[in-house]
Amino acid sequence: MSNGDQRSMIREAMQSIAQRKPGKSKLVYDKTKRTIVAVSEGVTTAKALNITADDADMFGVVTLSSGWLREKWPHLTKIGSIPVNFSSWDDGDALTQLELCIQGSGTQAPATLVFGQQQGSPPEGMVISITPTDKPTHRADVFVSPDNIAYRAELFESGEPAVDRREVVFADIEPQLDLRRAGILETTILKDRTVLCIGLGTGGAHVAVELAKSGVGHFMLVDRDRLSVGNVVRHPGGISQVGRAKVNVTRDLILEKNPNAQVDVHAVDVSFENREMIAGLVQAADLVVCGTDNRQSKLLINELCVSANKPAVYGGAFRRAYGGQILRVRPKESPCQQCFVSALPEEASDVEVSSQDDADAIAYSDRPVAVEPGLSLDVLPIATQLAKLALLELLADKSSTLNVLKRDFDAPWYLWLNRPEPGTQYAEMPPLSESRDEMTINRWYGIYFERDEQCPVCGDFLAGFAAAYGIDPSQLPALPEKD
Amino acid sequence: MTWTMTQRQRLAAEHQILQNEGFTQFGVYHYATYDSYNASGTATTSSGRNYQLFCIIPPGYPTERPSLYITDPKPLLNYHGAAISGLGVSHAMHTLEPHSAGWVQICHWRSARWHAGIVLQKVFLKAMLWLEAYEQHLATGRDLADFVGTMQEAA
Ligand SMILES: [Zn+2]
Numbered sequence: 001m002s003n004g005d006q007r008s009m010i011r012e013a014m015q016s017i018a019q020r021k022p023g024k025s026k027l028v029y030d031k032t033k034r035t036i037v038a039v040s041e042g043v044t045t046a047k048a049l050n051i052t053a054d055d056a057d058m059f060g061v062v063t064l065s066s067g068w069l070r071e072k073w074p075h076l077t078k079i080g081s082i083p084v085n086f087s088s089w090d091d092g093d094a095l096t097q098l099e100l101c102i103q104g105s106g107t108q109a110p111a112t113l114v115f116g117q118q119q120g121s122p123p124e125g126m127v128i129s130i131t132p133t134d135k136p137t138h139r140a141d142v143f144v145s146p147d148n149i150a151y152r153a154e155l156f157e158s159g160e161p162a163v164d165r166r167e168v169v170f171a172d173i174e175p176q177l178d179l180r181r182a183g184i185l186e187t188t189i190l191k192d193r194t195v196l197c198i199g200l201g202t203g204g205a206h207v208a209v210e211l212a213k214s215g216v217g218h219f220m221l222v223d224r225d226r227l228s229v230g231n232v233v234r235h236p237g238g239i240s241q242v243g244r245a246k247v248n249v250t251r252d253l254i255l256e257k258n259p260n261a262q263v264d265v266h267a268v269d270v271s272f273e274n275r276e277m278i279a280g281l282v283q284a285a286d287l288v289v290c291g292t293d294n295r296q297s298k299l300l301i302n303e304l305c306v307s308a309n310k311p312a313v314y315g316g317a318f319r320r321a322y323g324g325q326i327l328r329v330r331p332k333e334s335p336c337q338q339c340f341v342s343a344l345p346e347e348a349s350d351v352e353v354s355s356q357d358d359a360d361a362i363a364y365s366d367r368p369v370a371v372e373p374g375l376s377l378d379v380l381p382i383a384t385q386l387a388k389l390a391l392l393e394l395l396a397d398k399s400s401t402l403n404v405l406k407r408d409f410d411a412p413w414y415l416w417l418n419r420p421e422p423g424t425q426y427a428e429m430p431p432l433s434e435s436r437d438e439m440t441i442n443r444w445y446g447i448y449f450e451r452d453e454q455c456p457v458c459g460d461f462l463a464g465f466a467a468a469y470g471i472d473p474s475q476l477p478a479l480p481e482k483d
Numbered sequence: 484m485t486w487t488m489t490q491r492q493r494l495a496a497e498h499q500i501l502q503n504e505g506f507t508q509f510g511v512y513h514y515a516t517y518d519s520y521n522a523s524g525t526a527t528t529s530s531g532r533n534y535q536l537f538c539i540i541p542p543g544y545p546t547e548r549p550s551l552y553i554t555d556p557k558p559l560l561n562y563h564g565a566a567i568s569g570l571g572v573s574h575a576m577h578t579l580e581p582h583s584a585g586w587v588q589i590c591h592w593r594s595a596r597w598h599a600g601i602v603l604q605k606v607f608l609k610a611m612l613w614l615e616a617y618e619q620h621l622a623t624g625r626d627l628a629d630f631v632g633t634m635q636e637a638a
Contacts, residue, residue: 272543
C-alpha cells in the first residue's frame with residue numbers, strides 16, 4: 001500500500017472516529033510496528049489494538065466563519081491569500097476565528113488563508129488552503145462559495161500538513177442556529193421583534209438569554225448595576241466578568257447565543273429622572289420584560305407601557321426566593337401593575353431583597369435591612385416561565401407551535417412556590433405527593449383578578465374619584481393660581 | 484416639563500377631593516410662571532399649633548411620589564432643641580431627606596410603597612398624624628415612631 005493511500009485511509013478513519021460513525025477504514029495501533037495504521041473495517045489484526053473514538057478524541061478544530069468568507073470571497077479569489085486571526089482555546093485545541101468570537105480566549109493565533117494550493121514559498125506560520133471538493137455540501141467541513149462551488153480547507157504549518165491534525169470546519173451561524181429552532185418557534189417573526197429588558201439581575205439576565213436562544217433579534221437592555229463577586233453564584237455572568245456593567249455582560253451572553261442579534265445597552269437607573277429616555281425605549285419595543293425588584297420602578301415602567309400601549313411581563317422572587325410571581329399586562333385588556341397593587345397590596349410587596357439597593361429602598365437608611373437573596377435554582381423556574389410568557393406575547397396571533405399554550409396561560413397573574421416557607425401563608429401546604437386540589441410547591445398557578453376600571457393608570461380614574469368622593473369630573477373648576 | 488392632560492385633570496380632581504373631604508385648609512395650586520404645581524396649606528394640631536405644609540408635585544406624578552415638607556416653623560426642633568432637619572433620614576423621627584432650604588421632609592409613604600392610587604388627601608392626613616406624634620414627642624422626649632407606629636401604609 002502506498003504512503004498516499006495509507007494517509008488518505010488514516011484521514012478517512014480518523015474522521016469516521018471523530019464523527020463517531022462507522023467508516024470504510026478503522027484505526028489500529030500496530031504493536032509490531034509501534035505505529036498507528038489504518039486498516040479496512042472488518043479486517044481483524046492479531047497484533048493490533050483497536051482505537052476508539054474516546055482514544056481519538058483529540059483533533060483540534062479550526063472554525064472559520066462562512067459569513068465572513070462569503071464576504072471576503074471576491075477579494076480572496078483575486079488576491080490569492082488573506083490574513084485571518086483566531087482565538088486559541090485550550091492550548092490550541094480549538095482555534096475559533098475572531099470574527100465569530102464575542103469573547104476571545106485572550107490568546108490569538110494568526111494564519112493565512114490561501115485560495116488553492118500554496119504557490120511558491122509558504123508564508124510563516126499557519127496556512128489554511130482552500131481547495132475544491134466533491135464532498136456533499138451539508139457537511140460542516142464544506143464551504144459553498146458565492147458562485148456555488150464546494151470547497152474544503154486544510155491546515156498547513158511551515159508548508160507541511162499540520163502535525164497536530166486539525167479539522168477545518170465552517171460555521172454558518174444563522175442557518176445552523178435556525179435549524180435547531182425551526183418547527184417550534186417562528187424564527188422569522190422573532191427575528192424582527194424588539195424586547196426591552198429592564199433589570200438584569202439573575203432573573204432578568206436569564207430571561208434575556210433565553211429569548212436570545214429562541215431567536216429574538218433585537219434587544220434593549222437597561223440596568224445601572226455592575227456585576228459583583230457576590231452576584232456570580234446566581235447571575236449567568238461569571239467571575240471573569242466581575243466589575244463590568246450588567247448590561248454589557250448580558251449583551252455578550254446574548255450575542256454568544258444569537259450572534260446576529262442587535263443589542264443596545266443603557267447603563268442607567270430606572271428612575272423618574274430618566275423617565276423621558278425610558279419612555280423612548282418603551283415606545284421602540286414590542287414587549288417589555290421587567291425584572292426589577294423595586295415597586296417604584298415597576299410602577300414607572302407600568303405607567304410608560306400603559307400609555308404607549310405595550311405589553312409587559314413583570315417577574316419577581318419572594319423573599320429568599322421561597323417562591324415568585326409574574327404579572328402579564330396587556331394594557332386596557334388585563335390588569336396593570338397599579339391594578340395589582342390596589343387589589344392585592346400584600347402580594348405585590350413581598351419581594352426578594354437581593355441587593356443592598358433593594359434593601360435600602362425598603363429600609364430607612366439608618367435601619368438596614370439584611371440582603372437575603374435566594375438560590376439561583378429557585379429563581380430559574382420563574383425566569384423560565386417569564387421567558388415563555390414573553391415569547392407568547394411576541395408571537396402574538398401568529399401561528400405557532402406555542403399557540404396551544406394560550407389556553408393554559410390566559411391568567412394575568414402567575415404564582416410559583418419553591419418551598420413551604422415558615423411564617424408565610426404557604427407554610428402548611430401539603431407535601432407534593434399528597435395533594436390533589438390544594439396548593440403545593442413546584443406548580444404554576446394562574447390566578448385571575450379583575451382589572452380596575454377606575455385604575456389611576458389604565459382606567460378611568462376620574463369616574464372612580466367621582467364615585468368615591470362625589471366630585472363631578474365634568475365640572476372641575478380651574479385650580480387656584482399662585483405666583 | 485409639560486404636564487399631560489391626564490395629570491392636569493388628576494390635580495384638579497385632587498383639589499376638589501380636598502375641598503369635598505373637609506381638607507379645605509389645603510389646596511392644589513398652579514404656578515403660571517413656571518407651569519408648576521404644589522399642594523399646600525396650614526395644618527392645625529389638636530393643641531392649636533399651626534404648621535405650614537408644602538407638597539411639591541413632581542413631573543412623574545401621580546406614579547412618582549410627591550415630597551411633603553414642613554416649611555414653618557423653621558427650624559423645626561426636637562425635644563432636645565436640635566433641628567430635626569439636621570437628623571436627615573431617620574426612622575425614629577419618620578423623616579426623609581430634608582429640603583435644601585432646611586425644611587423637614589415627612590415620611591408619608593416611602594417611595595417603595597407609593598403608588599398612583601394614593602390621593603393627596605391621604606398624604607395630608609398622614610402629615611397631620613405626624614404632627615400630632617411630633618407634639619407627643621416634644622412633650623415626652625420619646626421617639627416619634629413610638630406614636631405613629633409603623634404609620635399604616637396601606638392606602
Ligand atoms: Zn390598571
